[in-house]
Amino acid sequence: MVEPLPLGEFEHLVLLAVLRLDDGAYGVTIRRELAERAGREVAPGALYTTLDRLEDKGLVESRLGDPTAERGGRAKRYYSVTTNGFRAIAAAQRAVRNLMEGLNILGDAIA
């Protein structure tokens, strides 16, 4: 099996946000999710470059929605996590879990 690509911290957060939003993941909702859940106020440019990079790596894919008047007649670009994206998230989570093992940072130790 191909080794999953290593993720940067922000890439990891963006992938998780896309995953949480399921079918409704596009620029605006991803930024909102990051602000609400991760406390990260992200500049739009940083988000779009990261999404581009993740798409180049094959970790997310995008499709166009229908144009709407509230967006000046422009379509939303929806993102979803690919199989490789899932693998990369799993690998990153495993690494964090292994490193957290025995540490009591969040209040209760992870066994």
Next chain:
Amino acid sequence: MPLPKYSFAEVFLSFFTSPGRAASIAGDLAEESQGRRFRFWRQVIGTAVSLGFRQLGTAPVQLLLLLLAGNIVIDWTPKLTLEGVRNAFANWSAHAVDPQALTLKQLLLTRVAGSLVAGLILAALSRGREVMVCTVVALSRPILFLVTWLWFSYPLTWTILMLNSVSPLLLISTAVCVRRLNLQDQIAEDARRRDSTPAS
């Protein structure tokens, strides 16, 4: 409530990413700004800068070519009679400041920054028509030189001839390479579009 179309923003963003992505990004920013124009334009400019730097980071050849083209443009502007154009580049160019007051590193930095900005402007203005625009720019110098030579009987030497023919050739080659890179981007984008399916 329908928001303004912000068509210029879409065109501006398409200099830094594919037209399809530029449209959806402009839509996102319009949706978020809810009619607040200042916020919208601040975010458009910030996004364009980020996308521009990403493009350069992922295409070092393109960066070198832009630097080369920009350097040639900066080199030429003082020689052209368009004072306005020259002054527009002045803030970025080492030509505009007193070279004696600058260290070599500062001189190099201003030169590289000026070249990059000039190259980006050139590529942005000529997107899709790089070869034509760069050929016109490239030919302007030898034509100007020939006119000056014929009009004022300027002494003609091989060195002058060489200097006036090498730069245009470099600029045209740059344009051809940038065109090829842009075409590759377009092909990749078309392939992505073919693979994607519309969603509600």
